[in-house]
Amino acid sequence: xTLDAPLVELVGVTKxxxxxxxxxxxxMALPAGLTTVVVGPSGTGKxxxxxxxxxxxxxxxxxxxxxxxxxxxxxxxxxxKMRRRFGMLFQDGALFHGMSVGENVAFPxxxxxxxxxxxxxxxxETALAQVGLPGLADRRPDQLSGGQRxxxxxxxxxxxxxxxxxxxxxxxxxxxxTSAAIDDLIVTTRKQLGLTFIVITHDVxxxxxxxxxxxxxxxxxxxxFGPAQDVLRSDHPVVRQFFDRASNGPIRVV
Amino acid sequence: MNSASDLLAALGRxxxxxxxxxxxxxxxxxxxxxHQAYVMGVGSLVVxxxxxxxxxxMLTVQGFASLRAFGTSELLxxxxxxxxxxxxxxxxxxxxxxxxxxxxxxxxxxxxxxxQQIDALEVxxxxxxxxxxxxxxxxxxxxxxxxxxxxxxxxxxxxYLIATLQLGVDQGVxxxxxxxxxxxxxxxxxxxxxxxxxMLTGTLACWHGxxxxxxxxxxxxxxxxxVVQAMVTGGVLNLFVSNVFYGGLL
Numbered sequence: 001x002t003l004d005a006p007l008v009e010l011v012g013v014t015k016x017x018x019x020x021x022x023x024x025x026x027x028m029a030l031p032a033g034l035t036t037v038v039v040g041p042s043g044t045g046k047x048x049x050x051x052x053x054x055x056x057x058x059x060x061x062x063x064x065x066x067x068x069x070x071x072x073x074x075x076x077x078x079x080x081k082m083r084r085r086f087g088m089l090f091q092d093g094a095l096f097h098g099m100s101v102g103e104n105v106a107f108p109x110x111x112x113x114x115x116x117x118x119x120x121x122x123x124x125e126t127a128l129a130q131v132g133l134p135g136l137a138d139r140r141p142d143q144l145s146g147g148q149r150x151x152x153x154x155x156x157x158x159x160x161x162x163x164x165x166x167x168x169x170x171x172x173x174x175x176x177x178t179s180a181a182i183d184d185l186i187v188t189t190r191k192q193l194g195l196t197f198i199v200i201t202h203d204v205x206x207x208x209x210x211x212x213x214x215x216x217x218x219x220x221x222x223x224x225f226g227p228a229q230d231v232l233r234s235d236h237p238v239v240r241q242f243f244d245r246a247s248n249g250p251i252r253v254v
Numbered sequence: 255m256n257s258a259s260d261l262l263a264a265l266g267r268x269x270x271x272x273x274x275x276x277x278x279x280x281x282x283x284x285x286x287x288x289h290q291a292y293v294m295g296v297g298s299l300v301v302x303x304x305x306x307x308x309x310x311x312m313l314t315v316q317g318f319a320s321l322r323a324f325g326t327s328e329l330l331x332x333x334x335x336x337x338x339x340x341x342x343x344x345x346x347x348x349x350x351x352x353x354x355x356x357x358x359x360x361x362x363x364x365x366x367x368x369x370q371q372i373d374a375l376e377v378x379x380x381x382x383x384x385x386x387x388x389x390x391x392x393x394x395x396x397x398x399x400x401x402x403x404x405x406x407x408x409x410x411x412x413x414y415l416i417a418t419l420q421l422g423v424d425q426g427v428x429x430x431x432x433x434x435x436x437x438x439x440x441x442x443x444x445x446x447x448x449x450x451x452x453m454l455t456g457t458l459a460c461w462h463g464x465x466x467x468x469x470x471x472x473x474x475x476x477x478x479x480x481v482v483q484a485m486v487t488g489g490v491l492n493l494f495v496s497n498v499f500y501g502g503l504l
Contacts, residue, residue, distance in 0.1 A: 051373075054376070054377050056373060056376055056377070080379040080381070081379070083376070083377055083378070083379040084379050086377060087377075088374070088377045090370045090373065090374055091370065092369065092370070094369060094370040094371050094373065094374040095371075096371055107378065107380075108378045108379075108380070111378070111379075111380050111385075112379065156378075160378075166377075
């Protein structure tokens with residue numbers, strides 16, 4: 001896959017929940033090997049978008065393409081196969097509390113690869129070292145801080161060596177210093193591994209720190225999408241209000 | 255439930271869920287199933303033994319008082335066999351399994367749902383039906399007859415102790431009346447009921463847990479709905495099976 005070629009593409013995607021149109025004719029091509037950040041106010045369809053990418057939801061109209069294959073048209077077996085191209089960091093890590101950190105990270109390995117115990121352990125240790133948490137494999141998730149849980153979630157997302165890593169609000173609920181550390185981790189990990197990262201967030205500082213491409217969602221529509229420096233400097237009223245953190249503008253606080 | 259169409263829609267969703275869970279059973283994670291069976295069994299045994307013992311004692315005292323009024327207190331063993339083994343112990347045991355196991359499974363699955371762990375399984379290409387639902391369902395079906403059996407035994411032992419030590423009924427008479435009135439049909443009926451209760455409790459608990467949306471309140475709702483529906487449907491099942499085995503139905 002060459003740089004800038006779309007690995008993930010949305011073509012005219014619409015998603016409704018009842019009468020509410022959460023995503024409305026959204027089209028965007030997310031290039032391989034870069035970090036694309038989709039920003040927007042809460043309730044504007046960001047989480048829906050990420051769920052559409054991995055087939056947790058199906059679009060009411062339009063197509064979601066991963067590597068050229070239509071996710072919405074896949075049967076269950078094809079969907080499960082396609083998902084192995086993804087890793088995902090959930091908002092609160094979504095770790096299994098009955099398992100240790102090491103067991104959590106080893107979970108996808110254990111289910112999909114027949115590795116020896118030593119090989120599995122080594123892969124887990126490498127993944128934990130990659131996210132800056134070496135030697136924490138025996139801890140329980142409830143013994144970790146919010147930032148550490150996210151790092152473990154990222155280690156679990158990376159351990160299967162996916163092509164695409166999704167991040168659902170990676171800095172939400174974290175203090176500014178920990179948020180900055182997570183941002184640094186995202187930047188360095190992507191550079192080291194050369195993967196495709198797709199991040200949804202409403203953290204404007206985080207977006208500025210990690211994004212190669214930025215898409216701005218508002219009221220279900222993609223307002224603007226392009227290289228980060230262009231979007232961040234744009235005069236688009238929605239984008240400006242959002243990145244300037246202004247209370248007056250087209251975005252109304254409900 | 256607002257209307258009959260809502261009820262039908264819910265029944266449709268439940269049926270679809272049960273079919274998906276059944277299809278996942280051949281691929282279930284055996285280790286997880288054994289773990290769940292252990293947790294359910296060990297965690298509920300003391301409660302079932304205690305409830306069975308108290309039910310047996312209560313049934314014995316009431317039965318003795320009623321039979322003595324007709325001068326037939328020597329039939330106490332038969333009364334316990336007919337009322338306790340056929341109906342009271344299985345039904346009370348099933349109610350306890352519904353309350354203890356059903357609420358625990360429903361709240362666990364609901365917590366995993368709202369904590370996005372079920373979504374995480376999906377994204378990791380691990381089928382939650384195979385990993386999460388099928389092991390709990392099978393564990394529930396396997397463990398419920400054992401727990402109901404334990405409840406039944408505890409009821410019989412307490413009944414024997416109350417009858418002989420407190421009420422002065424002759425040991426030999428009590429035991430012989432009891433044993434001569436327990437047939438293989440009674441045991442098969444109790445087993446069928448327990449398997450049905452296990453199936454109902456397991457499917458309802460996983461279904462309500464799986465249907466939980468956002469918020470901590472939905473965990474409580476899932477748990478509450480499971481217990482209420484397991485008890486009501488368990489009562490219906492008990493009536494149906496009793497009618498099949500003893501009422502000439504079918």
